[in-house]
Amino acid sequence: MSSFDLNAYQDVWRKRLEETLGALLDEAGHENGCPKQLADAMRYSVLGEGKRLRPFICLGALRSVGGEEEKGLHAACALEFVHAYSLVHDDLPAMDDDDYRRGRLTCHRAFGEAMGILTGDALLTQAFRILVQGVPANRAAEAVELLARAAGSSGMVGGQVDDVQEMDHVPSRDEVERIHERKTGRLIEAAARLGGLVGDADELRMEALGRYGQRLGLAFQIADDLLAFAGDEKALGRPTRSDQDRKRRTHPLAVGVEASRRRATALVEEALSALQPLGSMADVLSAIGGLVRIRIS
Numbered sequence: 001m002s003s004f005d006l007n008a009y010q011d012v013w014r015k016r017l018e019e020t021l022g023a024l025l026d027e028a029g030h031e032n033g034c035p036k037q038l039a040d041a042m043r044y045s046v047l048g049e050g051k052r053l054r055p056f057i058c059l060g061a062l063r064s065v066g067g068e069e070e071k072g073l074h075a076a077c078a079l080e081f082v083h084a085y086s087l088v089h090d091d092l093p094a095m096d097d098d099d100y101r102r103g104r105l106t107c108h109r110a111f112g113e114a115m116g117i118l119t120g121d122a123l124l125t126q127a128f129r130i131l132v133q134g135v136p137a138n139r140a141a142e143a144v145e146l147l148a149r150a151a152g153s154s155g156m157v158g159g160q161v162d163d164v165q166e167m168d169h170v171p172s173r174d175e176v177e178r179i180h181e182r183k184t185g186r187l188i189e190a191a192a193r194l195g196g197l198v199g200d201a202d203e204l205r206m207e208a209l210g211r212y213g214q215r216l217g218l219a220f221q222i223a224d225d226l227l228a229f230a231g232d233e234k235a236l237g238r239p240t241r242s243d244q245d246r247k248r249r250t251h252p253l254a255v256g257v258e259a260s261r262r263r264a265t266a267l268v269e270e271a272l273s274a275l276q277p278l279g280s281m282a283d284v285l286s287a288i289g290g291l292v293r294i295r296i297s
C-alpha cells in the first residue's frame with residue numbers, strides 16, 4: 001500500500017474537483033437573484049489554495065468500497081462548500097478575527113463583514129442542494145442527515161461554540177479533544193462516510209470508514225494546533241499567533257508539544273488500523289493517513 005502514488009492520484013482528481021467546484025459556483029452565481037458580489041465572494045472563498053482534504057477523503061472512501069470517483073464529485077464538493085463556509089465564519093471578527101487565510105485576505109477582510117456572514121450562509125445552503133447528486137436514491141436521506149448532523153449543533157457548530165468560550169483554566173486533554181472531535185473531526189468523519197454512502201457500502205464498511213475519519217480528523221486538528229504552536233505560517237496559510245493571543249484551548253497547551261505529537265501519531269495509526277476490513281482498496285485513504293503523519297512531525 002505504501003507504494004501507492006498519491007501525488008499522481010491527486011493530480012488527476014484535483015483537476016476534476018476544481019472543475020466541478022468552479023462549475024457549481026458558476027451555476028449558483030448565474031442564477032437569477034444571486035448578487036454579483038455574493039457570487040464573487042463565494043468563488044473567492046472556495047477556490048484557491050485549499051488542500052481539499054475532505055473531498056479527497058470522500059473520493060478515497062468511495063474508491064475503497066469499489067465505487068467510481070466520478071459519482072462522488074458532487075458529494076465531495078458539498079463537503080468543501082461546508083468546509084469553506086466554516087472557515088469564512090471561523091475567521092470573522094467575532095470568532096478568531098483572522099486577516100489571512102490560504103495565503104490571502106480572509107473573506108470578510110476582502111468583501112466586508114456582512115458579506116463574510118452571508119457568504120458562509122450561502123455556501124452552507126448550497127452544499128445541501130448539490131450533496132445528493134450521485135448518492136443512490138435509497139441512501140440520499142441518510143446523506144443529508146449525515147452532513148447536517150456533522151456540521152450542526154452537536155457537531156462542528158457545537159465544537160466551535162465550546163472553542164470560543166473564555167478559558168478560565170488550563171484544559172485537560174479530554175476537554176480539548178472533545179472540542180476538536182466536533183469542530184474538525186465530525187466533518188472529516190462525514191467525508192469518509194459520505195464516500196461510503198455514494199458507493200452504497202454495507203454497515204461493516206461504513207463503520208470502518210467512520211472510525212478512520214474520526215481518528216484522522218482528531219489527529220488533523222492536533223496537527224493544526226502543533227503547526228500554529230510552532231509558528232509554521234507557510235503550512236498553515238495564515239499568521240500563527242492567534243491561538244495563543246486568543247487563549248484558545250489547543251492540544252499542546254493541554255499536554256505539551258511532545259505528548260501532543262505522540263497522541264496525534266497514535267491517532268493516525270488507529271485510523272490506519274480501522275481500514276483493515278477494506279483491504280488494499282483503501283490505498284488512497286491509507287496514503288492520506290501518511291500525509292497527516294507527515295504534517296504532525
Ligand code: IPE
Pocket residue numbers: 049050051052053083102183184220221224237
Ligand atoms: C483548516 O482546515 C481548519 C481546520 C479544520 C484545521 P484545512 O487545513 O483543511 O484548510 P484548507 O482547506 O487546506 O485551507
Ligand code: IPE
Pocket residue numbers: 086087090096156160183184224228
Ligand atoms: C477551525 O478551527 C475549525 C473550523 C473552521 C470548524 P481553527 O480556528 O483552529 O482553525 P484555523 O487554524 O483557523 O484554520
Ligand code: MG
Pocket residue numbers: 090095096163
Ligand atoms: Mg477557530
Ligand code: MG
Pocket residue numbers: 090091096098
Ligand atoms: Mg481559526
